[in-house]
Amino acid sequence: MSGWRRASAKIAFGAWVVAAGCGKGGESGGAEGGAAAAATAFPVDTTTAATITGRIAFTGTKPAMQRIDMSEEATCAQKHPDGAFTESVVVNDDGTLRNVFIYVKSGLPANLTFPVPSAPVEIDQDGCVYLPHVFGIQVGQTLSIRNSDGLLHNIKAVPTTNRPFNISQPMNMTTARTFASSEIMVPLQCNVHSWMSAFVGVLPHPYFSVSGADGAFRIGRLPPGTYEIEAWHERLGPQTQTVTVGASETKDVAFTFRGS
């Protein structure tokens, strides 16, 4: 067990992943390598690997954030002294857009299979909101679902290609689930608190990232090649760009989403 942990820690230290700037919710690419490495080694030569970075810009009128009425749930309301707001469109102070899921949609050599990271991806229900709001996970990787509120949440996945689940968590507890196939994106929702919403992107590879508090993303450890990169946003739609990266190259890609 400790051997596993160390192995995964080392790979994570390989410094390829960590998203350039992630807020509390914004997160990085998925594969932290890990235990399954014993079964499948990471199939890309990291010495010549390429990186795609960028920022998600936002133009147009910055939408007003909608305040969530949490009066029915005092415990949660107290966790948001300045109020809680819906996260469907979050424009950062510097004008960049948060919570965009950026991933490699196509272009990877078909013969590559990636190890499933042993470290779980975590989602927390804290203050009657999901943390993070948008995130990625690999097929078969454990999703660890925590309730830190100590009151009833049900977490319901409403996928179209994966099988669904609907789990009740009436107290502080953690449970685990996995997704069996790729899907962009699986909505997660709580029926007790109709404002709670999160989206998870499920991919067979680790090449994904989420724009955080500075709108930046980073996808590393890519084999050199030409990729279709998609930037997905829950309200403002997906956009794609084709990007070619050479050996050891880092390429900057800009996406711009327009508000109404």
Added chain:
Amino acid sequence: MRSRRALAGAAAGLAAGLALLAAAAAPRHQQPATQADDEGRRVYDKWCAGCHGEDGRGDGPGAGPVLPKPRDFTRALYQVRTTATGEIPTDADIRHVVDEGMPGTSMPAWKTTLSGGEREAVVRYLKSFSSAFATAPTALRFGRNPGGGRAAVDSGGALYRRIECWKCHGEAGRGDGRSAPTLKDDFGNPIRATDLTQNWTFNGGASVEDIYRVLRTGLDGTPMPSFSDLIEGNIITDDDLWRVATYVRSLSPEEPPRVRDVVSAARIEGSLPAGPDDSAWARADGYYFPLVGQVIVKPRWFAPTVSGVWVQALHNGQALALRVTWHDPSQSPDTSWNVWRGRITRSMTSDDSVPADTTSPLPDRLAVQFPARVPRGMERPYFLMGSAEQPVYLWQWESEPRAAAEGLARGVGQFEPLAGAADTLASAAVYDHGEWRVQLVRALATADSANQLQFVPGRAIPMAIFAWDGSNGETGTRMSVGSWVAIYLGEPARAGTYLWPLLAMLSTGGLGLVVIVRAQRSAGSSKQPSDTADSEAV
């Protein structure tokens, strides 16, 4: 089991009609199928496609305006399972639901219509609509009910509160939890948090075992979650969950209420009850009458809130007191139900040319209908609020402003209040955790005998009940309706034989609400479920 049949008849009346319509319209399924599927396909096309659609997408011609909508089989979301949340059901699970149907919905039971072989074949065929059935499901291991009687009910009740079932189902289980107005299924349709005091409407069955199974598996495609992770995480034990199921079962009567034809208003001495919660009502017999959506006159209504009322009646020779009790999860108007009202209106409008109003506040309503005068023979006015030639006399109660009025109606929606008559009808109402209890009192004899029915003891007087839930967008012809029954005001001395002519008189057609007339020795009694369970086998 006459009562079950009658109830099922009431609920499934619509379903049967739709099924017939559907069967007639069902086109042939075009999908290629193996030889083994031929029989399944034949059965499906003939009996199921009308509702579930020829390609299994839940879009058959009979699907139109009902809620819940027929299932779309292509997504392989099944409610009644022995498998974990998100898992496909076993063949036996699907077979079970095909055999038994889904009470509380338009999904019929097929065990008497189709042979065992046909049902087996159609189960195989249903699975062919989704590739999810490529893998084999694993049934969960269910423990045994530890029993425990009253103590189990109490500790189950404590758990019901602790694990917060009430947030959806309400503190008294009547589907009035604060999250209830926001609930929708995976297809975006509004869905009720089940009224747990009416186990005969549970989709997956009424027994403790059925309830326990639902708690373990959840109802996929709906907000009802699985509680299995609590057991796996050693947070509660399997026995605890059985106790929750035992508690939920205890909220409903032993047997579904029996459908009666005659409300007997016992004669009492002295004053009538002061209000709906007067203890005198505890001693009065209760009668259950199912109501169904009004689907005769447009705009029709296929998603009514009120599925039945309990009626009690007493008189003292001077005045008649009625107490009508029904479940409605909202005290209308209530803006927290606006989300619900918008959704229900959007899901139901396909039927109607008249667009439903989704914004102006609507009250809850109850109407008690009588003929304008006690009929001599068998004839009664048209059950749906009379006609131009034969008007009906109505008591109409509203939640906001809270008052009752008398009037005449000459056809549905044609209520004309009686001028100056307001004083003769007194009303009092209590709203309590998803239940309305309304008392209506009127003198037996009044001055305006031309317009107001004069009640006479010893005669069977036709009576019908209608209800509206404002938060469900119900107003006008969007309402719950019941068929003619009768009220009989008792006389102090005589007993017994009066019922025979009365029973001969009662036979009701119209809305497919099957009230089976049965020669009963006496009007008998059936207490409300919240009082005493009525376990008389019929």
